[in-house]
Amino acid sequence: MRIAWLVFNLDGMGGTSRSAITQANALAPDHDVRLVSVTRSGDRPHYDVDDRVAVQYLVDVREDRDPTVPPVAGLTPAVATALADRESALVPARWDGQFSALTDVAMEAALPALDVDVLVTVTPALLASAVQLLPDHVTVVHQEHRSSSDRTSGLEPLLTYAPRADVVALLTPTVETWLRERLGEVAPETVVVPNPLPIGFVPRSRLDRKVIVAAGRLVPEKQFPKLVAAFGQVADRLPGWRLRICGEGPQRAEILRQVRKDGLWDRVELPGAVPDMRGEWAKASISALTSRAEGFPLVVQEAMAAGVPVASFDCASGPREIIEHEVSGLLVGPESVAGMAAALLRLAGDEELRHRLGEGAHRAARQYDAHALAERWLGIFADARARRAGRGRLESRALAKPPRRPRAAAAAVDVAEVTPLEARRTALRLAVDAARAASDAWFVVPRDGSNPPTVVVPMAARRALLDHLAAASVPSYLSLRDPAQHGWHERRGSVAELAADLRRGMTTQVSLEPWPTDPRTGRPGLLAGGCGVDVQFWETGVDGDLVAPRRNRWVQTLPAGTRLVDHEVDGVTVRTLPLMAEPTFDECRFPIDVVYTWVDGDDPAWNDARAARLAQVTGTATTREASGRARFVHRDELRHSMRSVHLFAPWVRHVYLVTAGQRPDWLADHPQVTVVDHREILPAEALPTFSSHAIETALHRIPGLSEQWIYLNDDVFLGRPVRPEQLFTPAGQNAVFLSATTVGPDDAPGAPAYLHAAWNNRRLLREAFGVTTTSTLAHTPHPHRVSVLTEISERFAEDVARTARAPFRSEADVSLLSSLAQHYGLATGTAYVGSAEHAFVNVSNSDVEWQLQRLLDREQDFFCLGDHHDHAVTAARLDRLLADFYAEYYPVAAPWER
Incomplete structure (x- = not known):
C-alpha cells in the first residue's frame, strides 16, 4: 500500500x-x-x-x-x-x-x-x-x-x-x-487509536533512585511552576529526592523564579532539551504531569513503558485514559497543587506502592507497541479503501451508512407537579445521601448568590460517591453534568450512565440538575435553571487538610476534624461549618409579601357600576386609554402570574389580592393568600373606583403587609427562578427597573393619562429635590417599602388624596407605585437602579405568536403580556395562543388553585 x-x-x-x-x-x-x-x-x-x-x-x-x-x-x-x-x-x-x-x-x-x-x-x-x-x-x-x-x-x-x-x-x-x-x-x-511508542523503546527503571522526572515544552499549558510548588510542599519530608524537568521553552525563567521562591536551588534541575529520554526514564522513580490539557501525552506512555508510575493532574482527555488510578499511577484533581504534593509524597515515601504501580504501568504500556498499532492502521486503511469501491470522495460519503447516533440526550421525563424548589430539594437530598454513604467527612457549602449549594466530599471518596449515585433511584428529570474545563466541552447524561463513566477520572466537580430542555419541545423546560446542586471533590493535602479546588466565600482549606453543625438548606437538613450557617451581609433575611390588583371585567354588576360612574365624568377619564374595556379584560393572566410566584419565588411569605369585592372562581382558600376588598383600604368617598392609580395609593395600608413588598400587575410574570436579592438589598433598599421609554417634555397635547401622571410626578420631585425624571419604568415587578410609601403619602398628601378619589385615570393623577415612589427612593437613598432581563409582549400585535414562542426560551427574569383595545388576531385565536403558552410555561398548578 x-x-x-x-x-x-x-x-x-x-x-x-x-x-x-x-x-x-x-x-x-x-x-x-x-x-x-x-x-x-x-x-x-x-x-x-x-x-x-x-x-x-x-x-x-x-x-x-x-x-x-x-x-x-x-x-x-x-x-x-x-x-x-x-x-x-x-x-x-x-x-x-x-x-x-x-x-x-x-x-x-x-x-x-x-x-x-x-x-x-x-x-x-x-x-x-x-x-x-x-x-x-x-x-x-x-x-x-x-x-x-x-x-x-x-x-x-x-x-x-x-x-x-x-x-x-x-x-x-x-x-x-x-x-x-x-x-x-x-x-x-x-x-x-492511541499514539504508538517509538520503536525500540525498551528502558526499564529499577525505581531505586530518588528522582522525579517531568518532560515537555516549558510553556504555560504544562504548568511546571505548579509542579515545582507541589514538590516544594513536600521537599523537606523527602530528603535526597530531586525534581528534574526536561525541556526548553519560554517559561523557563518563570520556573526558575518558582524554584528560587521555594528555596529549591539544590533540589530542582532544568537540563534543557534531552535528545533521547530513554536514559532519563531509566533513572526515574516517579514521573509527574501537571498539564492543563493533554491529547495523548507521549511522556506518560514512555514513563509507563519504563515501569515508572505517573502522578498526573486529571484532564478532560488523555491522562485519565492512559493512567488507571491506584493501578498504574495516581490521578489528582485538575490543577490541584495540594493533590500533586500529596501524590508525590505517597509515591516517594512508599516503596511498595511505587513498585506495585510501576509494574502496573509497564503492563499497561504494552498496548502502545508501534508494530501492533501499525497492524491496526493497515486494517483501517484497507477498510476505508474498500468502502470507496472506486467511487469519488464525496460520492462515497454520500452513500455511506448513517453514522452511529450518540446516546440520546434525554429520555421522556416526567415533571408533572414538580416545582423548581422540589427539584432542588430532590437533587440536594440525593447528593447528600451519596456523600453520607461515601464518606464521614462530607459537608455542604450553602447557596452563594446565584451559585447552587455544593456538597463536598474528599477526593478519596469520589468513586464511592459516584457509585452510589449510579445505583440510586433518580427521577427521570434529573441529569448529571460534567462541567466544561480548559476549552473542553461539558458533558451531560443520565445520572447512572455518566456517573459510571466518570469513575475513571479525578475531575473536581459534577452537577446534579434537571435536563435543560424538554425532549417533547426541544425548548428549555420549567426546571431549566437554578434547580441543581454541585458536588465537589476536595483533595487532601500533605497535612490531612481538605483543599478546595476553586474559591468559595468561606474557606479554601479545611483542617481535619473541623466541627460541623446541622443547617437547613432549601428545606433539607445538612451538615456545614458553623461559619457557613451564619447569615451574611448580602442576604435578604426579612419577610417579603406580594400584592396583586385585579378586577373581573366580565362581572355584569361591576360593569354596570363602571358605566354609571363613567356617565358622571368628562375629559381624559372618558378616553379608551383611561377607562376603556381593554383595561379590565382578563385572559387568565392572574392565575398564571400567581403560579409564576409559586414556582419561581417560593421565598415569598404571603400573597394579597386586592379586588372590588370579587374573587376568581379558581381561587381556593389558602393560608398563603388573602383577598382584600377596596373598602378595606380606600376611603368610602373614593368608591367605587375604576382607576389603578387610585387603588395603588392605598396598597401599602393593607393590614399585616410586610415592610418590603412587591407590587405585581396581573399581566406581569416571573420568567425563571428569582432571588430576593434581585429586588432588594440586604439593607432593605428596593430595586428600580427603568425602561428605555422617555417621559418627554411636559404637557404634550393629546398625551395619555399615564404620561400626565409622569409629568405630575416630575413636578413634585423637581420641587422637592431639584431633580427631574427622564424615564418611565419597565413593565416588571415593582418592589416597595411601606415606610417610604407612607412618607410620600404624607409629604404629597394633596396630590395622593386627589388621585385616590379620581374614579378613572385623570390628568391630575400621580402614579405612586409605578414611578413616583421609585424616583423618590432614588432621590432619598431608599432605592437603587436594578438590572434584570425582562420583555414586553403586546398581545394585540400581529406577531403575538412569534413573540410568545420567543418567551418560551425562558431567557427573561420578568415579562409582561400587555393588552390593547384593537387586536390583529381574533379573540378566539388569541385565547388559544395564550392558553397553549400558559400550559407550556407554567404547567404546575399553585396550591391555592381549585
Whole structure:
C-alpha cells in the first residue's frame, strides 16, 4: 500500500510529528511510505526516520537561505518572500497562523500530483488543505491530536472538513463522542487509536533512585511552576529526592523564579532539551504531569513503558485514559497543587506502592507497541479503501451508512407537579445521601448568590460517591453534568450512565440538575435553571487538610476534624461549618409579601357600576386609554402570574389580592393568600373606583403587609427562578427597573393619562429635590417599602388624596407605585437602579405568536403580556395562543388553585 503522512513541520520537537514518524517507520518494511512536510526548518528531522521512508519537503524556510518551493518552477526568492508575508487562503489565520500564501502555492503544486493510496493528515488545517487539493481517488484519513475542543486550529476547520474525510481517528473515546455529537448525521467513520511508542523503546527503571522526572515544552499549558510548588510542599519530608524537568521553552525563567521562591536551588534541575529520554526514564522513580490539557501525552506512555508510575493532574482527555488510578499511577484533581504534593509524597515515601504501580504501568504500556498499532492502521486503511469501491470522495460519503447516533440526550421525563424548589430539594437530598454513604467527612457549602449549594466530599471518596449515585433511584428529570474545563466541552447524561463513566477520572466537580430542555419541545423546560446542586471533590493535602479546588466565600482549606453543625438548606437538613450557617451581609433575611390588583371585567354588576360612574365624568377619564374595556379584560393572566410566584419565588411569605369585592372562581382558600376588598383600604368617598392609580395609593395600608413588598400587575410574570436579592438589598433598599421609554417634555397635547401622571410626578420631585425624571419604568415587578410609601403619602398628601378619589385615570393623577415612589427612593437613598432581563409582549400585535414562542426560551427574569383595545388576531385565536403558552410555561398548578 502507498501511504503518506502530511505534517506541517518534521524538523521540530512535538508529539504530533513524532507520532507520524513512528507510524511511518513501523510500516516502512512492507509498504511504500513517505512523510510530506509542508515546511523545512532544519537540515534533518528532529526524530529518527527509517531510511526506507521517503521524506518530501514543500517549502524551505531555513533561516540561512531564501524561501524556496521546489515543485514550482520560476518562483523567485523575492516572490516567495512576498508570498510568505501574505495570509493563507487555504488556511485562514484564525484557524492556524503558521500557514501563508507561500504554503498555499507549495501545497497547490504538490498535493494534486501526490501518487498515494492513503494520505494521513494530523491537524485540522492540513485536513482542510488535503480534501481541497488531493486527487479524488486518494483515501483521506485524519488523525486528530487535539487536547481540547478549543485548540489553536479551532473548531471551524475540523467541523467543516471532517465530514469529507474517509476516516477520522481520535486518540480517546471522549474526543470521539464529542466529535460525533457535534457533527450528527454528517459525521464520518470514526475510530479510536492511541499514539504508538517509538520503536525500540525498551528502558526499564529499577525505581531505586530518588528522582522525579517531568518532560515537555516549558510553556504555560504544562504548568511546571505548579509542579515545582507541589514538590516544594513536600521537599523537606523527602530528603535526597530531586525534581528534574526536561525541556526548553519560554517559561523557563518563570520556573526558575518558582524554584528560587521555594528555596529549591539544590533540589530542582532544568537540563534543557534531552535528545533521547530513554536514559532519563531509566533513572526515574516517579514521573509527574501537571498539564492543563493533554491529547495523548507521549511522556506518560514512555514513563509507563519504563515501569515508572505517573502522578498526573486529571484532564478532560488523555491522562485519565492512559493512567488507571491506584493501578498504574495516581490521578489528582485538575490543577490541584495540594493533590500533586500529596501524590508525590505517597509515591516517594512508599516503596511498595511505587513498585506495585510501576509494574502496573509497564503492563499497561504494552498496548502502545508501534508494530501492533501499525497492524491496526493497515486494517483501517484497507477498510476505508474498500468502502470507496472506486467511487469519488464525496460520492462515497454520500452513500455511506448513517453514522452511529450518540446516546440520546434525554429520555421522556416526567415533571408533572414538580416545582423548581422540589427539584432542588430532590437533587440536594440525593447528593447528600451519596456523600453520607461515601464518606464521614462530607459537608455542604450553602447557596452563594446565584451559585447552587455544593456538597463536598474528599477526593478519596469520589468513586464511592459516584457509585452510589449510579445505583440510586433518580427521577427521570434529573441529569448529571460534567462541567466544561480548559476549552473542553461539558458533558451531560443520565445520572447512572455518566456517573459510571466518570469513575475513571479525578475531575473536581459534577452537577446534579434537571435536563435543560424538554425532549417533547426541544425548548428549555420549567426546571431549566437554578434547580441543581454541585458536588465537589476536595483533595487532601500533605497535612490531612481538605483543599478546595476553586474559591468559595468561606474557606479554601479545611483542617481535619473541623466541627460541623446541622443547617437547613432549601428545606433539607445538612451538615456545614458553623461559619457557613451564619447569615451574611448580602442576604435578604426579612419577610417579603406580594400584592396583586385585579378586577373581573366580565362581572355584569361591576360593569354596570363602571358605566354609571363613567356617565358622571368628562375629559381624559372618558378616553379608551383611561377607562376603556381593554383595561379590565382578563385572559387568565392572574392565575398564571400567581403560579409564576409559586414556582419561581417560593421565598415569598404571603400573597394579597386586592379586588372590588370579587374573587376568581379558581381561587381556593389558602393560608398563603388573602383577598382584600377596596373598602378595606380606600376611603368610602373614593368608591367605587375604576382607576389603578387610585387603588395603588392605598396598597401599602393593607393590614399585616410586610415592610418590603412587591407590587405585581396581573399581566406581569416571573420568567425563571428569582432571588430576593434581585429586588432588594440586604439593607432593605428596593430595586428600580427603568425602561428605555422617555417621559418627554411636559404637557404634550393629546398625551395619555399615564404620561400626565409622569409629568405630575416630575413636578413634585423637581420641587422637592431639584431633580427631574427622564424615564418611565419597565413593565416588571415593582418592589416597595411601606415606610417610604407612607412618607410620600404624607409629604404629597394633596396630590395622593386627589388621585385616590379620581374614579378613572385623570390628568391630575400621580402614579405612586409605578414611578413616583421609585424616583423618590432614588432621590432619598431608599432605592437603587436594578438590572434584570425582562420583555414586553403586546398581545394585540400581529406577531403575538412569534413573540410568545420567543418567551418560551425562558431567557427573561420578568415579562409582561400587555393588552390593547384593537387586536390583529381574533379573540378566539388569541385565547388559544395564550392558553397553549400558559400550559407550556407554567404547567404546575399553585396550591391555592381549585
